[in-house]
Amino acid sequence: MDHPASSRAGVIVSAPGRRASLRLSYANAAAWGLGNGLVSSTLVIYLGLELGAKNTALAAALILSAPQFLGLLRFSAPALIDRLADRKTFCVGCYAASALLLLLLPWAAAPGRLATPERSLVAMVAIWSLYHLLEYLGTVTLWSWLADLVPGRIRGAFIGHRERWLLVGTIVGMVATGIGTYLWRSHIENSATWNPGDRWLGYAAYALLGALAMLAATIPLMRMATVTTTASRPADHVRRRLAELLAPLGDARYWHLLLFGCTIAFFNGLTQSIQFLYPAAVLGLSLFAMLTLRSTMRLGQIAISPTMGRLADRFGNRPVMIACQAIVATGPAFYLLATSQAPWFVAGAWLAWIAYAGLNVCLPNLMIKLATPHLRAAYIAAYFAITGLTYGLATVVGGWLVDTFRDERFYAFGTTQIWGIYDLMFFLGWIGRTGSVVLLFMVIEPGAKPLSQLLRGEPQDATK
Template sequence: MRDSPPPPLPVHRRRFGRRMAYQNGAVWAVGNGLASSTLVIYLALELGAPGAGLAVSLILAAPQIAGLLRLAAPRLIRWFGSRKRFCLASYALSLAVLALLPACVATRSLGTPTVGLIVLVVAWCVYHLLEYLGTVALWAWLGDLVPLRIRGRFLGRRERWMVAGQAIGMLAAALFTMALRDTWPEVPNWLVYVIAAEVGVACMAHSLLPLAVMPDPLAKRGQDSLAERPGGCDAQKRPDPLSLVAPLADKQFRRLIYFGCWFSFFNGVTQSVQYLYPARGLAISLGFMLVLKTGMRLGQLAISPTMGRFADRLGNRPVMLLSLPIVASGPLFYFFSTPEEWYWMIGAWIVWIAYAGLNVCLPNLMLKLAPSADKAAYIASFYAISGLCIAASTVLGGMLFDWFQDARFELMGRQFDFHQYSFLFGWITRTMGVLLLWLILEPSVSRSRANRTGC
């Protein structure tokens, strides 16, 4: 009984809801491309924060650490009375925090650089916490809105819209910053970043409009509370503190969590190095990095719908088993990159196009394995636990970078610097995630349909 049919909703309302979900994802992604973690990293550098590796790792990891509090999302949704209102309120508050963040840094009234970095990280953390709480409610909402038989295609199309939006946002940010600096070179860097961030906030705020009109299958006319749903799963279950750890007792979902933790940890441990090595070791400009990121997004845009169709026909696990080794080979291209042969790193951004398979199939597999009555709890548990793993490894990687960035290591009779050793380690450990993914048993679509017996 992994999935039950969503409550009755007219077909035209479901189609309308899916269109609104596409619009929400596309517009939000444009704003996200304008106001990204790269912006916050550059703001931190404007503050003169010491220890580049640790500073970058804290900015990258702090939102994931805050994400652990997403475990409380199911109880907060019940307390709020409506996952739709909870989702909208969480997103709106997160944008309010993000809108104040650049202005707060721009005033230069934060004291020492260390104090400024702490305030910056805390504010960034609160923004992501609120955003993640809203995302838990949104995933549960979409899980009931979209039938299982077409969910893979839906997620693939939504991913395509989001990738397109992020590509547009990143290109717009790059063109805006270059044009503004060429036209008015006397404009300080922090002001350029603030303007781009505020435009991004405006785009993300506009993305809430489609959500406001998107139907919620659990909501009744004049009766929007989850607790008031007659005969529904939520009406039959009282809030239980153990529901937050229930996913760990589910064998198949626990295996998915193991995979998520493994891949997240060994993905995060090289994050700081991947951000700093192109700029410091290879002297790659920010503009060229944005071009590479945009090319990757466009590649993902092209294949995301196909990944969704493959997931519906073959299952999510086969697509992920094919995508994961390709994605894991990315650090290997960084390993071969040198200042003289820097072009090797372009290969990493080409193979990372295969992230589309993971981005589409991992959420779909998660929704497929989670029981209908506890979707929100299962989703929150997965993202919180795996997020904590990537946060811990990102901070660890940043500290290791500051300690050993000039060190050299011998392996199998060859000398490697810290960057090369990190990239080789990242390739091997990420590839080993295939073994954990192989252990997950995905229920077939036909068996899922046969087992639909309600709660």
């Protein structure tokens, strides 16, 4: 039963205002997801390939990893919130600025805009990275804001429903981009005045539409309730902020979660660039085919996200994450099986990655449970900054390895089976992601019951 107002953890917000804000957060998720679907990493990589720059694997790695390096500045989010504005103003400002910056991406991608393709690629990476930095800062702030708006007893279900709206928007955007770019490419290739240099225009147009959709996504945020708190803060701002930033690293429970996060980030990053490059460069799959696979994955995630949230509320986040990570880990094995004669084995990977829905729901919920209310932003910022750095470094290493050893061939484990660098990378990704499941058994979740009790169907203590 809702009360006229909630003072949970010092938070003051009316019950009607809270309910309206949660509905608006769903609208924000749908619009932002639409923008992300229209201008996905896949589209940016295909757009970058149109530039004709050398070292394509490393170029794809930079597009994927450079934003993660700048993501270290997420540590500054809590201090910036206090220094520059309240959470609502800061969150809306970051998201709006990131969308406006993304409008420059089509300009940088125009062939001949800069002196060389390599310079154009650098400009694209810079814009893409700064866009992600501002998005990261906004996201850290948004989760801290939402944590105070959503009661703990329904938080998992809320995250699951919000994830569903985010995925709906993403799928619509991806389908629109896939069909639109396919039709554009077919049109120019069948035109009497066909110019191969015009293919980039189809990609650039959807990047522009994506930026506009993300800008529109800030409108629901502007209408959400401004959360105030009755909690007092010490006068020593600098010392307090430093202590808050370092607080997560002094929590042993947090280190267990961080170890898991860094492990999966490393093995995800190691194969990330070639997951996009291999289908295009080796298997010959079009952007439309890749976005169809990604959309299928998102549809599956839409279907299971609310269920993942309800299971997390009942049994805890850790059991859901263990099951989902075991499924997700099989993805690189399907890439390992795919060849130019049988390219559709990669579809198995995207079906397995439907299980990412459970991780997407449970990870932020678990971090919120670990932190005290005034440290939530610091816990979330530290996790995504450190794992993002790990992911970024691994992505660059993976791209460099592929470009360096692209022509090497060797026998796999002393057998007569000949492997190339792609095969080795996918094998390492499969083994590493599978091994990370073991680390989840070390994660400590407040209020969760031992696995033996969960197997008997006893729910967790969801009071926090």
